[in-house]
Amino acid sequence: MNIKKIISFGVFLFGVMAFAxxxxxxxxxxxxxxxxxxxxxxxxxxxxxxxxxxxxxxxxxxxxxxxxxxxxxxxxxxxxxxxxxxxxxxxxxxxxxxxxxxxxxxxxxxxxIPKEFNTIYLVASSNKDQKISINKDKLELKERHFIKKSFNVGEEITVSTRQFLGSGIKVTGKEEHPAQYFQISNFKVKENKSIYGGINIKTSDIIGLERSYGDFLTTIYTEQK
Structure with a gap:
């Protein structure tokens, strides 16, 4: 192995170690x-x-x-x-x-374990900002951020991805309706085979998440006010 290859391998190994x-x-x-x-x-x-x-x-x-x-x-x-x-x-x-x-x-x-009612969490993707609207209010959800919205019984919240043929959801407040988690994505997500069965994966740009994974993402992401 010549010196150039040794240096290249060293740089590669350092990169792997740095990002592992x-x-x-x-x-x-x-x-x-x-x-x-x-x-x-x-x-x-x-x-x-x-x-x-x-x-x-x-x-x-x-x-x-x-x-x-x-x-x-x-x-x-x-x-x-x-x-x-x-x-x-x-x-x-x-x-x-x-x-x-x-x-x-x-x-x-x-x-x-405490429960949260009539609340939705809108979670961005891990690597791209997302344009969305909430009840016709347009905004940009930053990557690795989330928005928390609480609402009253009978109140309705509509969320759209603001894209041609994009997805939309409509949530209505009900008595003791548990919190819901949605991730906004502009790419298809492969089915997850994890043993915990926690993530409900769909090939859509609004993905419903099980609470465990939603709780994790809202821990490691930043709340966007």
Whole structure:
């Protein structure tokens, strides 16, 4: 191997290392037996759960489905059914860092997990801004951002992708109607075969998401006001 090839290989290897992502079960305090299929987000200051451990995500990836799949599998190894983002110690004002973050894992009895009603989350794609309208108000949803909209019983919200032959959804507030999550995308998404069965995939530009994956995306993405 000549010197040019060695340098090229070194640059390639550095690039792979620089952009590789690791999902590590970095701490296990205890395990809990359960058969729950979900992994919901909680606020541990409000919802008290049994602390089980920590997951460290180091490095960045745009493949959010694969990242969540890895997190889900490791969480289920110790019986977790809920999680929260843990801010770095001593840095309470620190913003979320998608290149390096920790998730605390808990077990919470299903009846004790809080529910959110008459709310929709509109989540952008991981790599492109999206033009949408909400009740005819036009806006641009930034990549890796989400919008949260709450509404009253009987109130109607219409969301459109503002594209020729694009998709639209209409949601009406009902008594105790659980929160819904939608991802806006301008490309087709292949069917997901993950064991957790959490993501409802469609070949459309508005994709309905199961709460577990929606909770994950609204943790690692930034809320757009």
């Amino acid at each position: 992502q690791n999902v590590i079960l970095s701490n296990v305090a205890k395990t809990h037996e359960n058969t729950d299929k979900f992994l919901y987000k909680i606020n541990p200051e409000i919802t008290k759960g049994e602390y089980l451990g920590e997951i460290l995500v180091n490095g960045f990836s745009n493949d959010d489905v694969a990242v969540f799949d890895a997190i889900y599998k490791k969480a289920k190894q110790i019986g977790a059914n809920t999680f929260s983002w843990r801010k770095p110690d001593g840095l309470e004002d620190e913003a979320f860092n998608p290149n390096h973050y920790m998730l605390s894992l808990y077990y919470v009895a299903a009846n004790d």
